[in-house]
Amino acid sequence: MKQNFGKLYLLPTTISDGDWQNTIPQYVRDKSINLQHFVVEDVRTARRYLRRIGSTQDFDSMDFFILNKHTQAMDIPSFIEPCLKGNDMGLLSEAGVPCVADPGNEVVKVARRKGIQVIPMVGPSSIIMALMASGFNGQNFAFIGYLPIDKFARAKHLKQLEDRINREDQTQIFIEAPYRNQKLFDEMLSKLSPQIKLCIAREISGKNELIEVHSIQEWKKTRKPEIQKQNTIFLLYK
Amino acid sequence: MKQNFGKLYLLPTTISDGDWQNTIPQYVRDKSINLQHFVVEDVRTARRYLRRIGSTQDFDSMDFFILNKHTQAMDIPSFIEPCLKGNDMGLLSEAGVPCVADPGNEVVKVARRKGIQVIPMVGPSSIIMALMASGFNGQNFAFIGYLPIDKFARAKHLKQLEDRINREDQTQIFIEAPYRNQKLFDEMLSKLSPQIKLCIAREISGKNELIEVHSIQEWKKTRKPEIQKQNTIFLLYK
Structure with a gap:
């Protein structure tokens, strides 16, 4: 792993209307509300989730790259540029763990090819x-x-x-x-x-x-x- | 579900030497340290884990039923008697989520046949x-x-x-x-x-x-x- 690269955190989200404390570990919540650069499926629901777990950040100053069925494969490599510049990033699922039953693994593949460390975190599946x-x-x-x-x-x-x-x-x-x-x-x-x-x-x-x-x-x-x-x-x- | 039965909580445990807050949600931890009746793979490691996440209970007054490769199938139905008497129970894995890559599902099968509510909880897999x-x-x-x-x-x-x-x-x-x-x-x-x-x-x-x-x-x-x-x-x- 190149020490000057940021890390890619794979961040699960809640899958239900219950309290986030029921299904998201404290450490995962803390990591989620402190990152500045994200890959998400939908910006609106991602921001709503981050607010729900206590984020007070200014979303307009943050990066949200969108990965969904409309995303062109050729655009995905540009998503991890913040990592290459030394910033940690988060990959947020729309519901539950990312990269399982969603296309998140395409970002992980690109990150791995570049030698970026990928860190899976715990949440509901x-x-x-x-x-x-x-x-x-x-x-x-x-x-x-x-x-x-x-x-x-x-x-x-x-x-x-x-x-x-x-x-x-x-x-x-x-x-x-x-x-x-x-x-x-x-x-x-x-x-x-x-x-x-x-x-x-x-x-x-x-x-x-x-x-x-x-x-x-x-x-x-x-x-x-x-x-x-x-x-x-x-x-x-x- | 019969209202007078206790519930069977499927309780994941940590899978590493890191802080439990990294991988166990607060709610799952709180539930784990407050139950009195458990099915576990090994009593010693189960007690050590409960202490590690903050249990201050007197283990000698609690039930620990042992489910491992030496357990006789005919003994399993007796494990859920606390539930039948109205007490909530926990099924604790040795590491990670129970009932996945371990024999915990045998207890769930018995509980389901009796109409006991089974509640899966979040932790590391x-x-x-x-x-x-x-x-x-x-x-x-x-x-x-x-x-x-x-x-x-x-x-x-x-x-x-x-x-x-x-x-x-x-x-x-x-x-x-x-x-x-x-x-x-x-x-x-x-x-x-x-x-x-x-x-x-x-x-x-x-x-x-x-x-x-x-x-x-x-x-x-x-x-x-x-x-x-x-x-x-x-x-x-x-």
């Missing part, structure tokens, strides 16, 4: 928290992001997940665009084997937290969970 | 922190625990991981018994394709933290990382 609370196998698990949108490709993928659960004893974890949660739930009930277990984890760490586990055949008999347009993570296991 | 800092794909990844010990089975498994990386774009994460770390490293250098990238993350969040990423052919040219008998996590990606 809905993937890990849902896995913990599911009772499913936590010694072998996969997070696969989104399922295919196409109906036939999706049905095939669900069967492939079942195969991995049964043959490899691997818990399968995935997410969906919140407005399609209900549709995904219905498809799982119609496509998966009756004995497969489905864990639904909604609004983890928030006032509206719900974490429920049933087999597919049990889910068919219970009341539908209220997950439409709510942050939800899905886990399958045997 | 070396899997997630290593993934964040690697720059590897965090939108599709698998943690597979330990590789097979048998030489031929292990070589075959490494090739299977390469296949998943290339065909499914999935980051592969695994661990090894610390005294076998060096041997695993040497095997990866001899068995994996030259262009595959290997991230080695040692003692995350500690004074001795090292997180380094190189391709297999680059690792062959650099100095061997000092990982023997040290907590290390391995990640592969393209």
Whole structure:
């Protein structure tokens, strides 16, 4: 590591409406409110979060580089210039830990190529928290992001997940665009084997937290969970 | 959820010699030092951790149920009796988050069957922190625990991981018994394709933290990382 470079801190944010003290360590909060240079997904929510955890800085004098689906790959190397000039930087996720289920790793790749030290910090990960609370196998698990949108490709993928659960004893974890949660739930009930277990984890760490586990055949008999347009993570296991 | 049951809190612990404030949220610490009933992997280290974060309780008056590889499956249901009697309980990992890369999920399964509310809390996960800092794909990844010990089975498994990386774009994460770390490293250098990238993350969040990423052919040219008998996590990606 070149000593004259700044460090890149990977800073998790809250994932719910609860107090930040519930899910963000003091040290991570202190580091977050004292940095001057950030890579963020959205400037408005990043500033709102920094105020919420106690920042009193003048945001107009600070750097906020925007990394989202509209960002051009060729622009990313310029984001880490503050580090190259000796300033510490923060990479802030929109919700939860950065570089997991978001494009933050593109910034880390560029920083690593330049020899900048990258420091991961602790905060809430809905993937890990849902896995913990599911009772499913936590010694072998996969997070696969989104399922295919196409109906036939999706049905095939669900069967492939079942195969991995049964043959490899691997818990399968995935997410969906919140407005399609209900549709995904219905498809799982119609496509998966009756004995497969489905864990639904909604609004983890928030006032509206719900974490429920049933087999597919049990889910068919219970009341539908209220997950439409709510942050939800899905886990399958045997 | 039955209102008269206690709750089961899944309580992460520190994974390094750093200050607990670096990696444990205040709320999780406060909850940990105020519970009277615990499931732990090892009583001695659990008590030492509780003292370290500020517990002043009389441990002799408290319940510590032991869950480790010697625990009989038939004994686990009795661990949650304090919850059934209306007391909150804590499930403490030996290091990091419980129920991930440890057998804690067996307690969660029993608790769920009884209708006890299970509450996951935030703390350090070396899997997630290593993934964040690697720059590897965090939108599709698998943690597979330990590789097979048998030489031929292990070589075959490494090739299977390469296949998943290339065909499914999935980051592969695994661990090894610390005294076998060096041997695993040497095997990866001899068995994996030259262009595959290997991230080695040692003692995350500690004074001795090292997180380094190189391709297999680059690792062959650099100095061997000092990982023997040290907590290390391995990640592969393209």
